[in-house]
Amino acid sequence: MQQLEPSSVVVEAAESQSGRVVVRPVTNRRELGVFIDVPWHVYADDPLWVPPLRLERRLHFSKFNPFFEHGEWQAWVAYRDNRPVGRISAQIDQLHRGRYGSDTGHFGLLEAIEDAEVFKWLVNAAEKWLVARHARQISGPFNLSINQECGILVEGFDTPPVVMMPHSRSWYGRMLEEQGFRPQKDLLAYWVDADFEAPRLMSALAERFSRQIRLRALNRGKFSEEIEVLRDIFNDAWSGNWGFVPFTKAEFAELGNSLRLLVPDEAIAIAEVDGIPAAFMVGLPNLNEIFSELDGKLFPFGWARLIKHLRSRKVHTARIPLMGVRRQFQNTPLGAALAFMAIDALRKTGRDWGIRAVELSWILEDNKPMRRMLDSIGCREYKRYRIYGKTL
The missing domain is CATH 3.40.630.30 (Gcn5-related N-acetyltransferase (GNAT))
Incomplete structure (x- = not known):
């Protein structure tokens, strides 16, 4: 399947106290570059954030990613006064639908400044795209599937992320809940001395x-x-x-x-x-x-x-x-x-x-046998990630 397609959700806009918010779909290589660069704006004052490799991100969103053999996606960027202030994606995974129903869809790659209007219009764009593809259950974030980076960090903001694990701003969970999302599943990261x-x-x-x-x-x-x-x-x-x-x-x-x-x-x-x-x-x-x-x-x-x-x-x-x-x-x-x-x-x-030390991640919160074993060898839970869900 094609990795980027023109979206039926062309523009969403609103007036916020801080200026006009516009959400535009990503439809070409230049706009994809803006999408990839959004985290540099969102985490500009967060010394713990680790920048991804831009080249690796380009490849991840290209036709060479085998996810697109069974999935499709659309990405959007939010602008305030023509400055990028947020982003989101929506995905349909046919393998997921084959196991869990033809009405499932996902969002992911969510990054945004602390602004309720930005979150509102980003989520709205993703939801409209998914509804147009018969989704009634939305969950995420998945970047782009559960077998890649997933979840929003909700505990453990005082340490940097390790390789192939996400980082988040502290307001993400709250902003999603304001848009009607509810916690669906928690994923844990453990730390242990070698x-x-x-x-x-x-x-x-x-x-x-x-x-x-x-x-x-x-x-x-x-x-x-x-x-x-x-x-x-x-x-x-x-x-x-x-x-x-x-x-x-x-x-x-x-x-x-x-x-x-x-x-x-x-x-x-x-x-x-x-x-x-x-x-x-x-x-x-x-x-x-x-x-x-x-x-x-x-x-x-x-x-x-x-x-x-x-x-x-x-x-x-x-x-x-x-x-x-x-x-x-x-x-x-x-x-x-x-x-x-x-x-x-x-x-x-x-x-x-x-x-000197190792992270074991991620572990489902309800995987009690594995958690007991990790506890027994001195591992400590030090980060918690959350998947959110909503009925559309």
Whole structure:
């Protein structure tokens, strides 16, 4: 499907106390550049915000993003007195509709100054576009799907975001609720020191199942096959979770290509039970430590700085962005052993890199077994993200 299309929502406008607010659809490359740059205006006075790479954002919104094989979107920018002050997108995901009903739709990529009129007209534009496509249930934010960045930060504004996690201004949740949205699901991020001490129970479980479980690193010589193994485990492991939409082969292959460039083989732990892959976990250096110095620019020297930092291991934090344990082992002692042994393997690898602390994200608030395990190894909940929903 085409990634950008002319919107039936051409212009929405209102007079606010601070000046005229106009919302315009994004229909060409120049306007997309304005859309991408909105966060630089919104976070100008927030030292914790980490600018994304503009080139990566261009690619994300291009025809090369495999999301557009099953989804369509429209973007808008809000202007006050001809200055960009906010943005929003609306999406229809056919994979989501296939699982949850033909009346679902999403919004995302929401960024805006603290102005109720700006939020009102942005939300109004997204809702009209979705209603025209038969949506009656709207939820978000998803950037662009649940398998990418999602949620609004509602707790944990005192620390910067890690790689591939969103940041928000403190007023976003309040402004959405003023437009009739209600909390739908909370997603949690946990923080743990890399030198945590394994609890006795987990060590005992690992020893108990040590003959059944074999841990290994990803085999780069069979990269495509290995990525398919990870996708199969992930889609099985997460299939019963709230909001789940399966990764397509193309989407996971794109993700795999990024991991191939940025992650050494030993940072991807695969756990086998009796020789069959049953769980996996991926560790990713927190590239936001580097991106914070680049101001969104890879050229002319950003690539060199990125490679230099990675090779010299000057990144001291990391994130666990992907993990999964096959459903047949979930909520069992063997499943707990699989998860813990994968975490412990990456902990040892991280310490060798000089990693001092790790974020594990995101975890559904109602995923009690995983939260109990994270609590047991000394992880602490330090950020909370929220998905909002509304009936149109």
